[in-house]
Amino acid sequence: SAVISQKPSRDICQRGTSLTIQCQVDSQVTMMFWYRQQPGQSLTLIATANQGSEATYESGFVIDKFPISRPNLTFSTLTVSNMSPEDSSIYLCSASGPNTEAFFGQGTRLTVV
Amino acid sequence: GENVEQHPSTLSVQEGDSAVIKCTYSDSASNYFPWYKQELGKGPQLIIDIRSNVGEKKDQRIAVTLNKTAKHFSLHITETQPEDSAVYFCAANSGAGSYQLTFGKGTKLSVIP
DSSP states (O other): OOOEEEEOSEEEEOTTOOEEEEEEESSOOSEEEEEEEOTTSOEEEEEEEOTTSOOEEOTTOOTTTSOEEEEETTEEEEEEOSOOGGGOEEEEEEEEOTTOOEEEOOOEEEEEO | OOOEEEEOSEEEEETTSOEEEEEEESOTTOOEEEEEEEOTTSOOEEEEEEETTOSEEEETTEEEEEETTTTEEEEEEOSOOGGGOEEEEEEEESSTTOOOEEEOOOEEEEEEO
């Protein structure tokens, strides 16, 4: 299984600022994804991070708010831009290998004040 | 798109008893069904998965069954232990061979010593 390192693990940010979350995988993976998880809720897919091209966003999520980069097969970043208290959530990075199994990082717990 | 329903939302069992969590999916093209365990403050951990070419899979105290005709799959935990207490999520991929997962809403399992 892939080991996924995500940082920061938590942060408290002022509204109007931006936070960039990093995700590093210990092996080459086929796909990388970013999810949001509200407290006590399920996982909602934000976007698929595509290597070397623009991410593919799900309905309700836009690039201006959640810009994503994936410069190589093992690294991706998610930025939460112009934050408001409604952005307070857990953000999770996921990676899938060639056999479809998906593994998750520990998550970034974001609080916007 | 794929829709995954999960029941029950909460489940309490006595230590040593069995626990069963059930999920249904909507897309008959889905062919990969993983289960995740999420402990407080951690990312989801893949505990078992099943593909559509098999009907059952076991790993020690954990088993998953799949009924393709009825489009439902279940997680069975036998001889439950307090450390099994967590939130469990089922998921289904969005069509044959897809890496994108749709998650159920989760089941909070409490094992009472």
